[in-house]
Structures are given as structure tokens and as C-alpha cells.
Amino acid sequence: MNQSLKRDTICVQGGWQPKKGEPRVLPIYQSTTFKYETSDQMGKLFDLEEEGYFYTRLQNPTNDAVAAKIAQLEGGLAAMLTSSGQAANFYAAFNICEAGGHIVSAATIYGGTFNLFAVTMKKLGIDVTFVDQDAPEEEITKAFQPNTKLVFAETISNPSVQVLDIEKFARLAHSHGVPLIVDNTFATPINCRPFEFGADIVVHSTTKYMDGHATSVGGCIVDSGNFDWMAHKDKFPGLTQPDPSYHGLVYAEKFGKNAYITKATVQIMRDLGSIASPQNSFLLNLGLETLHLRVKRHCENAQRVAEYLEGNDMVAWVDYPGLKSSKHYELAKKYMPDGTCGVISFGLKGGREDSIRFMDNLKLAAIVTHVADARTSVLHPASHTHRQLTEEQLIEAGVRPDLIRFSVGIEDAGDIISDIKQALEKIK
Numbered sequence: 001m002n003q004s005l006k007r008d009t010i011c012v013q014g015g016w017q018p019k020k021g022e023p024r025v026l027p028i029y030q031s032t033t034f035k036y037e038t039s040d041q042m043g044k045l046f047d048l049e050e051e052g053y054f055y056t057r058l059q060n061p062t063n064d065a066v067a068a069k070i071a072q073l074e075g076g077l078a079a080m081l082t083s084s085g086q087a088a089n090f091y092a093a094f095n096i097c098e099a100g101g102h103i104v105s106a107a108t109i110y111g112g113t114f115n116l117f118a119v120t121m122k123k124l125g126i127d128v129t130f131v132d133q134d135a136p137e138e139e140i141t142k143a144f145q146p147n148t149k150l151v152f153a154e155t156i157s158n159p160s161v162q163v164l165d166i167e168k169f170a171r172l173a174h175s176h177g178v179p180l181i182v183d184n185t186f187a188t189p190i191n192c193r194p195f196e197f198g199a200d201i202v203v204h205s206t207t208k209y210m211d212g213h214a215t216s217v218g219g220c221i222v223d224s225g226n227f228d229w230m231a232h233k234d235k236f237p238g239l240t241q242p243d244p245s246y247h248g249l250v251y252a253e254k255f256g257k258n259a260y261i262t263k264a265t266v267q268i269m270r271d272l273g274s275i276a277s278p279q280n281s282f283l284l285n286l287g288l289e290t291l292h293l294r295v296k297r298h299c300e301n302a303q304r305v306a307e308y309l310e311g312n313d314m315v316a317w318v319d320y321p322g323l324k325s326s327k328h329y330e331l332a333k334k335y336m337p338d339g340t341c342g343v344i345s346f347g348l349k350g351g352r353e354d355s356i357r358f359m360d361n362l363k364l365a366a367i368v369t370h371v372a373d374a375r376t377s378v379l380h381p382a383s384h385t386h387r388q389l390t391e392e393q394l395i396e397a398g399v400r401p402d403l404i405r406f407s408v409g410i411e412d413a414g415d416i417i418s419d420i421k422q423a424l425e426k427i428k
């Protein structure tokens with residue numbers, strides 16, 4: 001497909017490219033397997049000597065078309081879908097970081113990713129050091145170790161909506177010979193393309209804005225193809241040394257720029273198996289077709305809601321990167337000039353208890369464990385997504401105990417504000 005197309009066009013038409021007589025709309029290849037004529041043809045696929053579909057755990061045409069659309073939206077080289085954002089984050093890291101390895105991660109990240117790094121990956125022998133992403137470079141540099149394999153952060157953190165200085169993080173990663181992995185879930189490629197600022201790999205929970213309708217849990221890993229694995233040969237043996245499970249094939253030699261995503265597909269996905277279902281990928285693709293329209297509306301609505309909250313005297317504080325009062329306003333302007341996201345975090349003067357009472361009185365905004373979908377929704381991270389964290393970890397993760405995560409939908413902004421108003425009245 002034409003590489004110069006704008007993002008709006010890629011949303012609608014990227015990915016599936018039908019040939020003569022084929023369905024105009026992305027078909028759902030609801031098939032676990034694919035037929036061949038000779039045993040030899042199939043053997044070549046298993047040896048990675050030829051390309052082709054043979055088993056949906058490895059590749060499926062519906063999934064691949066959607067992955068290609070997301071890769072194109074991000075300006076990346078190639079992508080792989082996963083069954084969830086959690087799987088995407090795990091595979092993105094595990095693809096290059098094995099037992100004995102170490103990760104430098106921003107502390108203000110999604111609670112699920114925090115647990116993944118701090119608890120589960122630790123059990124696999126992988127250590128993590130969390131850093132304050134706003135700290136100066138001289139400070140963050142101290143977190144690196146000889147066995148550090150990657151740097152991880154979120155473009156806009158969930159739920160504290162901190163904006164990442166992507167160029168600073170890319171500089172830090174590259175000066176230590178490792179790639180920067182950015183979780184771009186909240187910004188989406190409509191508002192920010194981290195590769196343009198030096199990120200090497202982008203991950204998504206497609207469950208959020210990309211699907212946008214809360215129908216399908218999913219994830220995606222996108223590779224820019226820019227990181228030179230061979231230049232850091234000793235650090236990344238998984239890519240630069242022979243893989244015994246493919247007769248000694250060396251990914252970086254055989255697949256060049258596609259080495260990372262190929263290994264993620266034919267080794268990590270083959271062995272761990274968190275694939276996206278073709279049915280879910282079809283729904284994800286429908287969501288992507290309107291992503292550019294919805295994201296714009298989410299941002300417009302969130303700006304109005306944030307301004308309303310800021311002017312209300314029951315509200316103690318509001319964090320939204322689109323507000324001039326946000327400490328990340330300038331970073332947001334630089335990295336996301338067209339808007340940031342629809343998520344606002346704020347707290348009430350009545351503290352944790354009032355925050356919970358306020359939420360219970362909302363009518364339009366629903367209490368759900370979800371964020372970034374078409375319907376306005378609300379969550380109290382300290383009681384829900386970040387419940388397993390200690391008070392200390394909560395503060396480190398940028399989650400104040402009174403923090404309300406308010407995900408502004410694409411309804412009428414006036415109706416959303418009226419709902420907030422009546423709920424605030426009730427707890428006076």
C-alpha cells in the first residue's frame with residue numbers, strides 16, 4: 001500500500017488489500033489450519049524456508065491484515081497481534097530478555113504491567129528497576145546495569161496520565177545499547193507515533209481505543225526495524241546466536257530488519273501461544289476504521305470535562321495533559337500537538353471516601369474495569385486495578401489514594417458534565 005497515505009486513510013483502508021473478486025471487507029479466516037498439496041511443501045514452512053500459513057497459532061490471514069494496518073499506522077515495519085495487551089507487553093520484553101536479564105521501566109505504568117515486571121518476571125529470573133520518568137537523565141542513568149536489555153515506558157501513563165519525554169528515554173536506552181519499548185495504548189498512533197521520536201518497539205493494548213467499543217481484549221507489538229541487534233551481539237543472544245528449535249537458524253542473520261518480530265512470532269508465540277482470535281481481530285479492525293474520528297472526539301470531550309472539573313471548587317486537583325496547569329502540558333504539546341487522550345485523573349477535596357461516593361452517584365458514567373472506550377466510564381484505581389499495590393507502591397506508580405480515573409467517552413460533552421454535576425451535588 002502507498003506509504004505516503006495519511007493516518008485517517010490507513011485507518012479506513014490499511015491492512016486488507018483484496019485482489020480481483022475477493023471480499024471488499026476483511027474476511028474472518030475462522031480456520032485453525034491451511035491445506036497443502038505435498039508433505040514437502042509443509043516441511044519447508046516448518047523450517048522457515050518458505051512463507052505461508054499452516055497453523056493459526058503462528059499466523060492467520062485475518063490477524064495479519066490487522067497487524068499490518070497497525071504497523072502502517074505506527075510507521076513501523078511489521079507487527080504481531082496477541083490475545084491481550086498483557087501478552088503483548090510480556091512477549092515484547094521476553095523476546096529479548098531472558099533469565100539473568102534486567103529491565104529499566106518507568107514507575108508510572110499500568111498496574112498489570114507493574115505486577116508483570118515486579119512479580120511474575122522476577123520469578124523467571126528477570127529483574128526490574130523502576131525509575132521516575134521525570135527525573136533528569138543523570139539520575140535515570142544510575143538504574144542501568146551491565147545485564148540491562150531494554151527500557152520500558154508508556155507514552156501517556158495509565159491511570160496517572162503522565163506524558164513521557166520519549167526522546168530522553170530513547171537517548172538513555174540507546175546510550176546503553178538497548179532498545180526503548182513504548183506502550184502507546186492511550187495516545188494511539190493517531191496522536192503520537194513514538195518511532196518518530198526514537199522508540200524502537202511499540203506495544204498496544206488494542207482493548208482500549210483501537211477496539212474502542214469494549215468488545216475484544218487484544219494486544220499488538222510493532223517493530224520499527226530500526227534497532228541494530230548485531231551491533232550489540234552479546235547482549236541479545238536470542239537474536240544473534242543459533243536457535244536450536246530451528247536447526248541453528250540465526251534470526252538477525254536470516255531476517256535482518258524483521259528479526260525481532262519474526263522471532264516473536266515463530267518462537268515466542270509458537271511456544272507460549274497467546275494468539276488473537278480471528279473473530280476478535282475482525283472486530284478490532286472495525287474499531288480501527290473509525291479510530292481517527294473517535295480519538296478526536298474523545299480528546300475534545302475530555303478537554304471540556306477537564307476544564308469543568310478544574311473550575312469546580314469541590315475538586316482538589318485535576319491531571320489532564322491538555323490543561324495548561326498540567327506539569328506535562330509542554331511535553332504534550334511537543335509529542336501530541338493534536339490532542340492526548342480521553343482519560344482524566346482527578347481527586348476530590350473530600351479525599352478517598354468522597355471519591356468513592358461521587359462515583360457511586362454517577363448515572364451516565366459507568367463503574368467498569370475498562371478505560372478508553374466509546375462510553376464514559378470511571379474507576380478508582382486504588383480500590384480496583386492497583387488494589388494489590390502497597391500505599392508506597394501506589395505513590396511510586398503515581399496513583400494517589402483519592403485518584404479517580406475518568407475515561408471520557410464520545411457522547412455529548414454537555415451530558416457528561418451534567419452527570420458529574422449531579423453526582424457532586426449529591427455528596428455535598
Ligand SMILES: *Cc1c(COP(=O)(O)O)cnc(C)c1O
Nearest residue numbers: 084085086110158185205207218
Ligand atoms: C489495559 C492496558 C494494558 C493491558 O492490556 P489488556 O488488553 O487489558 O491485557 C497494558 N498497558 C496499558 C497502558 C493498558 O491501558
